[in-house]
Amino acid sequence: MPHSEQPSPSAALELLEEGNRRFITGVRSVEPLLSHLKMQELAEIGQRPFAVVLTCSDSRSPAELIFDQGLGDLFVVRVAGNVVAPSLLASIEFATSNFGSPIVLVLGHTKCGAVSATIEHKKEPHVLLPSIHLEELIGRIMPAIEATQRKCAMDTPGFTDKAVIENIRRSCRIIVEQSMIVRDLVATGKLSVQGAILDINTGIVRFLKDESFKSSSDKA
Ligand SMILES: [Zn+2]
Incomplete structure (x- = not known):
């Protein structure tokens, strides 16, 4: 892609979809493999x-690999449970306003440990958490667990992955609601905010079409 141009939000989504298709079929494009050749150019220009991509820190969820992208292609913000906290939102704002990146993808994944830990804490709230830092993180995921609980019981099969999806949706909403920078870019059609879930068994990324924030002029 030419350095000076950015694709439309829907074209950027397609690039991610195509990249994930390459990843799951084992067909890697040459560009990521030749990333080292781009280092100097990227450093200079x-x-x-x-x-x-706001994604979980889980080692099975590396955005560049699962979307088959190279150096300089993705601005990745990683945190356990793909939650939105002020410094993470600032990172998203920095990238969208400085580089004109046309899509923010919130990528959660199946069997997420951060979501599971929050469910465990909900079940046994009397068990003390090992640190205030973990407490803070779990506090950010808890509303998604409670929202899922209002739809189905915690012992329902697949509850964790349902909660993962709720947590992705929640992060998408928080990004749009709390960031005026993001909201303005979305309103002018320059940016879309999109949720997706990675199946860590297959590597397949499912884009959550019902949780996307985009201008009506950009048809994804
Ligand atoms: Zn996770």
Whole structure:
């Protein structure tokens, strides 16, 4: 992709979809493999990532690999449970306003440990958490667990993955609600905010079409 241009939000989404198709079929494009050749150029002219990905720190969820992208393509914000806290939102705002990245993808994954830990804490709230830091993180995921609980009981099969999806949706909403920078970019059609879930068994990323924030002029 030419350095000076950014794709439309829907074209950026397609790039991610195509990249994931390559990943799951084992067909890697050459560009990521030749990333080292781009290092000097990117250092000199600067980065212009076409997507911002807020994803879990889980080692099975590396955005560049599962979307088959190379150096300079993705601006990745990683935190356990793909939650939105002020410094993470600032990172998203930094990328979207400075590089014109046209999509923010919130990527959660099946069997998420952070979501599972929050469910466990909900079941046994009397068990003390090992640190105030974990407490803070779990506090950010808890509303998604409670929202899922209002739809189905915690012992329902698949509850964890339902909660993962709720947590992704919640992060998408928080990004749009709390960031005026993001909201303005979405309103002018320059940015979309999209949720997706990675199946860590298969590597398949399912895009949550019902949880996307985009201008009506950009048809994804
Ligand atoms: Zn996780």
